[in-house]
Amino acid sequence: MTRTGWAVMGAFALLGGCGGNDDDDTAARDERLVAEGKRIFRFETFGDEAKWTDTLRMHEVVATAVDPTTALSVGLKVDADALPQSVKDGIAGGTVDLKSPATTLALLKLDAVIGLKGSVETENGVDKLRRLGITCALCHSTVDNSFAPGIGKRLDGWPNRDLNAGAIIALSPALSAAQKAVFNSWGRGKYDPRHNIDGLNKPVVIPPAYGLAGVHKSTFTGDGNDLAYWNRYVAVTQMGGLGSFADTRLPLSVTNGTVDLVSDKLPALQAYQLSIAAPAAPAGSFDTAAALRGKLVFEGKGQCVSCHTGALFTDASARLHTLGDSMAEPETPSYAARSASKMYRTSPLKGVWQHAPYFHDGSAATLEDVGADYNSKRALGLTAQEIADLAQYLKSL
Numbered sequence: 001m002t003r004t005g006w007a008v009m010g011a012f013a014l015l016g017g018c019g020g021n022d023d024d025d026t027a028a029r030d031e032r033l034v035a036e037g038k039r040i041f042r043f044e045t046f047g048d049e050a051k052w053t054d055t056l057r058m059h060e061v062v063a064t065a066v067d068p069t070t071a072l073s074v075g076l077k078v079d080a081d082a083l084p085q086s087v088k089d090g091i092a093g094g095t096v097d098l099k100s101p102a103t104t105l106a107l108l109k110l111d112a113v114i115g116l117k118g119s120v121e122t123e124n125g126v127d128k129l130r131r132l133g134i135t136c137a138l139c140h141s142t143v144d145n146s147f148a149p150g151i152g153k154r155l156d157g158w159p160n161r162d163l164n165a166g167a168i169i170a171l172s173p174a175l176s177a178a179q180k181a182v183f184n185s186w187g188r189g190k191y192d193p194r195h196n197i198d199g200l201n202k203p204v205v206i207p208p209a210y211g212l213a214g215v216h217k218s219t220f221t222g223d224g225n226d227l228a229y230w231n232r233y234v235a236v237t238q239m240g241g242l243g244s245f246a247d248t249r250l251p252l253s254v255t256n257g258t259v260d261l262v263s264d265k266l267p268a269l270q271a272y273q274l275s276i277a278a279p280a281a282p283a284g285s286f287d288t289a290a291a292l293r294g295k296l297v298f299e300g301k302g303q304c305v306s307c308h309t310g311a312l313f314t315d316a317s318a319r320l321h322t323l324g325d326s327m328a329e330p331e332t333p334s335y336a337a338r339s340a341s342k343m344y345r346t347s348p349l350k351g352v353w354q355h356a357p358y359f360h361d362g363s364a365a366t367l368e369d370v371g372a373d374y375n376s377k378r379a380l381g382l383t384a385q386e387i388a389d390l391a392q393y394l395k396s397l
């Protein structure tokens with residue numbers, strides 16, 4: 001990655017981008033745009049093979065050492081709908097060898113490994129992996145496990161909390177032992193999207209990319225006024241896509257390559273994400289009577305509604321919060337201090353049942369723990385019963 005002051009293309013991104021209004025939500029109802037955005041979200045690498053193939057040489061590792069069993073064990077997911085019946089029968093019947101990297105190549109050829117995009121060429125009857133890149137779906141999609149654990153229908157926008165992104169990156173032969181140790185320390189469902197910028201090491205949980213229509217501040221720290229701001233940040237500075245990102249608040253200015261494969265994809269990509277609704281709580285997954293009592297706690301004694309306001313349960317479009325308002329602070333290093341806003345955004349709560357653990361650092365394992373944290377740090381005087389009821393209410397959102 002080259003870091004330059006050449007901020008011509010990156011000027012779009014200055015001060016959090018523009019937009020971030022109700023027009024964006026209207027765009028999310030444009031079917032053609034949304035369909036194009038879905039393709040980009042699932043399959044577009046923005047030319048990031050430059051990083052994953054040319055620099056990190058991940059194609060070599062995948063072709064020689066990552067059989068499907070290993071891939072599933074580090075949280076990679078397989079799209080069952082991309083598999084022909086013969087392959088499904090072979091997996092079910094045990095004739096497809098899940099202990100052979102050649103099978104991984106066959107799955108990549110079918111575009112069946114979620115978030116990985118491989119160029120596979122067949123030479124004398126043998127598959128060769130020429131290029132490998134990653135897509136947004138790697139971290140922000142999972143599957144419903146309907147065929148087998150880790151193999152099923154795509155669930156776009158659901159964070160992949162099984163994914164051990166750090167352990168995957170640490171497989172790169174291009175990294176030093178010290179670098180590998182950092183990546184191996186992250187664990188499942190977490191990623192540090194600022195480590196390669198500031199050298200600090202404290203990963204955050206991979207958040208959902210659903211339920212965001214109407215939330216006009218993106219990321220845990222509300223860095224951007226629209227999703228496109230952060231989509232550009234990740235595509236360029238994390239995925240290694242070709243294009244530019246600049247933000248004078250960080251300050252940061254990055255340009256990869258000499259062409260821009262990112263900018264023209266951002267409107268459709270954003271429209272697709274905004275079209276993804278938060279998943280409703282599964283029937284029977286919470287106690288209805290307790291949830292009704294919990295709602296009263298949320299709106300009353302718990303004072304939750306003072307920040308988690310309105311239908312989206314967030315005041316994000318109106319204000320951000322100082323560090324002390326995050327139950328995960330004080331932490332070292334502080335995540336907000338590394339961000340552009342230096343503040344925290346009140347998390348929207350629709351679909352919160354789906355993505356434990358909670359808070360940006362994942363420090364609350366359950367929604368019961370969330371209630372207990374608020375109770376002690378904000379001295380709310382809630383009873384154990386009230387904390388339990390509050391958790392049932394959160395599970396219903």
Ligand code: HEC
Nearest residue numbers: 136138139165191205206207209218219220227231234235
């Ligand atoms: C390697 C994992 C990874 C990849 C790949 C990735 N993200 Fe993320 N994404 C994260 C993490 C971690 C965060 C949390 C950062 C924060 O909020 O400060 C995040 C945050 C987000 C958010 C903010 C959600 C919110 O609540 O405001 C959106 C939207 C998003 N990503 C979309 C994308 C898109 C689109 C792509 C592809 C261009 C992408 N991500 C690629 C890990 C990833």
Ligand code: HEC
Nearest residue numbers: 302303304307325326328344345346347358359360370374
């Ligand atoms: C002063 C503002 C404020 C109040 C009051 C408040 N919250 Fe929050 N809430 C936040 C902020 C800011 C975050 C993001 C913190 C972080 O990720 O570090 C958050 C995060 C959360 C999360 C985590 C969501 C996720 O996706 O990980 C839950 C759940 C939550 N709050 C529930 C509650 C409940 C229940 C109450 C009442 C007991 C409450 N909040 C009171 C500001 C507030």
